[in-house]
Amino acid sequence: MMTSKFLHGEIREKGGAYGGGARMGGGLFSFYSYRDPNSLQTLSAFRRGVDWAKSGDFSQQDIDEAKLSVFSAVDSPVAPASKGMGRFLSGVTDEMLQGHRERLFAVSHRSLVEVAERYLGVGQRTCGVAILGPENETIKKDPSWIVK
Numbered sequence: 001m002m003t004s005k006f007l008h009g010e011i012r013e014k015g016g017a018y019g020g021g022a023r024m025g026g027g028l029f030s031f032y033s034y035r036d037p038n039s040l041q042t043l044s045a046f047r048r049g050v051d052w053a054k055s056g057d058f059s060q061q062d063i064d065e066a067k068l069s070v071f072s073a074v075d076s077p078v079a080p081a082s083k084g085m086g087r088f089l090s091g092v093t094d095e096m097l098q099g100h101r102e103r104l105f106a107v108s109h110r111s112l113v114e115v116a117e118r119y120l121g122v123g124q125r126t127c128g129v130a131i132l133g134p135e136n137e138t139i140k141k142d143p144s145w146i147v148k
Helices: 002-014 039-055 060-074 080-090 094-105 109-120 137-141
Strands: 019-025 028-034
Touching: 002 019, 002 039, 002 060, 019 039, 028 039, 039 109, 039 137, 060 094, 060 109
Parallel strands: none
Antiparallel strands: 019 028
């Protein structure tokens, strides 16, 4: 939801990046952009995205649209061989997958704001930043960055 309702406009439409957003996977919440001519402004947009999520400035319709997007991936067809290998390699059962679906379905406005406050607030996170690409004169002059 943060990607489509906040970051897309800030990073792509205003900032000129080819794309960017936020994602959750493997226990890690991350922000990204690519082909981004304004990487430092994008870092600021990421911070504002956290503030946006904590503010709760989104509607039930925004949440429902985000759920549809998530469920399109969660409920996509899986070949029997892939399903068997997934269970064999990860130990994730059909019951576990169904529980995950039910928890996703139960996400509410309040729970999204609470999670943003709990996990994305200042002092609540471990954070690393990397910018890959051509030399950036602004970063080169800033002693807080390590340029390699």
